[in-house]
Amino acid sequence: MRRLPILAPLLLFTVGCGVLQSSEAEAADAAREAARKTGQRLYGQRPRTAEEVGSSASRIDGVEVMRVTGTSTHEGKGVDVIVRTSGSADKGWLNPEEVLVRRCFSLRVSPTSQWREDPRDVDCPDGPALTFAPPPEPPRLPYEELRARLPRVPEGGRADEAEVRRTLAALVGDPAIRTEVKAEGDRVGVLLSVQGNGFDAQDCLLARVGPGATVVWVPSRIQRMPGEGGCTVANALDPQPPPH
Numbered sequence: 001m002r003r004l005p006i007l008a009p010l011l012l013f014t015v016g017c018g019v020l021q022s023s024e025a026e027a028a029d030a031a032r033e034a035a036r037k038t039g040q041r042l043y044g045q046r047p048r049t050a051e052e053v054g055s056s057a058s059r060i061d062g063v064e065v066m067r068v069t070g071t072s073t074h075e076g077k078g079v080d081v082i083v084r085t086s087g088s089a090d091k092g093w094l095n096p097e098e099v100l101v102r103r104c105f106s107l108r109v110s111p112t113s114q115w116r117e118d119p120r121d122v123d124c125p126d127g128p129a130l131t132f133a134p135p136p137e138p139p140r141l142p143y144e145e146l147r148a149r150l151p152r153v154p155e156g157g158r159a160d161e162a163e164v165r166r167t168l169a170a171l172v173g174d175p176a177i178r179t180e181v182k183a184e185g186d187r188v189g190v191l192l193s194v195q196g197n198g199f200d201a202q203d204c205l206l207a208r209v210g211p212g213a214t215v216v217w218v219p220s221r222i223q224r225m226p227g228e229g230g231c232t233v234a235n236a237l238d239p240q241p242p243p244h
Contacts (some may be wrong), residue, residue, distance in 0.1 A: 023089045023099040030087025035105035035119040038063050038083055042109045043117075044198040047074045053109050055132035056197065057081055064129035066104060078110020084124055138194045139174045141205040146171065146192070147216040150209055159188040159209040168192075182233045186211055189236035196226070204231035206239075 038060055042053060054068040063083050070079035083105055088098045105119035149167055153159050161183040168179050172192065180191040187210035196202035201224040207216040223230025223240055230240065 024101060026089035027087040027099045027101040028103055030089065031085045031101055031103040032087070032105065032119060032121075034062055034085035034087065035083055035103075035107065036116060038085070039107045039109075039113070039117055039119060040115065041199050042081070042107065043113055043115055045111055046198060047072060048079075048109075049073075050079045051132065053079045053081060054130060055135060057083055057107075058130065058132050062086065065132075066125045066127075066129055068130065073109050074111060078108055078113070081107045081109060082122055082125060083107060083119075084129065138203055139176050141177065141192050141194070141203060142171055143205055143216060143218070146190075146205065146207055147214075150190070150207055150214050150216070152214050153186075153209060153211050155212040157211050158186040159183070159211070161188050164188045164190060164209055180233045182237065184237050187237060189233045191231065191233040191236055193231050198226055201225050202231045206231075206233075206236040208236050 038057055041060060042057060048056075049072045050068050050070050053073065054065050057063055058065045063085055065081060066084050067082040068079065070076060073079050084102055085105065086100060086102045088100045090098055102124075104122050104124035106122045107119055108117070149171060151160065151163050151167065161181060165181055168181065168190065172179055176194055178191075178193050178195070180193075182189045187208060190207035190209070191204060192207075193202060193204035201221045204224060205216065205218060207214070218224075219230035219235065219240075220242065222228060223235070229235060
């Protein structure tokens with residue numbers, strides 16, 4: 001009976017080591033998942049330079065870009081990015097502190113990359129994380145100007161597609177702003193948009209010119225997310241219902 005006080009601390013130490021090891025593995029898994037989500041955000045078929053890929057990765061919260069190799073996503077094997085992410089986990093009920101780990105992973109960005117592709121564990125390169133110049137600001141979409149200058153059509157009239165196109169040609173001079181016009185019945189729909197990154201909400205402006213009403217609006221953020229169809233001329237002619 002007198003040996004129990006000695007065995008108990010030994011047992012506690014053994015259990016504690018197992019908890020610590022498990023916590024480190026859990027934290028490493030969290031770091032790997034952060035790298036996997038980074039790969040998801042970089043995923044896409046649009047051609048990009050290595051600089052663009054590295055810059056995009058560096059703007060993701062909690063991600064450091066340690067190395068970028070390759071020329072562009074559509075040349076050779078694509079672009080390889082080494083990112084450093086972190087993960088944390090509780091040490092256990094006996095210790096309220098957290099285990100924090102930092103790990104490096106390699107991500108391949110190319111047309112053959114897979115969605116949610118597993119990142120590859122690599123050694124972290126020496127030196128500080130890379131820095132990138134901020135991307136250029138997208139052009140401002142002319143909301144007020146468009147609303148003021150689009151033609152008004154009286155009740156019983158018919159929108160003139162050619163007049164709408166002339167208005168846009170005089171108003172929009174930046175080639176980075178894409179314009180689309182479509183006539184349907186007595187109405188004309190208008191889309192002004194700038195290229196998005198394929199992940200965040202896209203910037204766009206919609207307008208509809210019709211008998212008795214000319215309206216200009218920005219779709220909701222949810223509708224402007226990739227795949228939602230908010231930034232289309234079809235949405236200008238027949239607006240989607242508001243999100244619930």
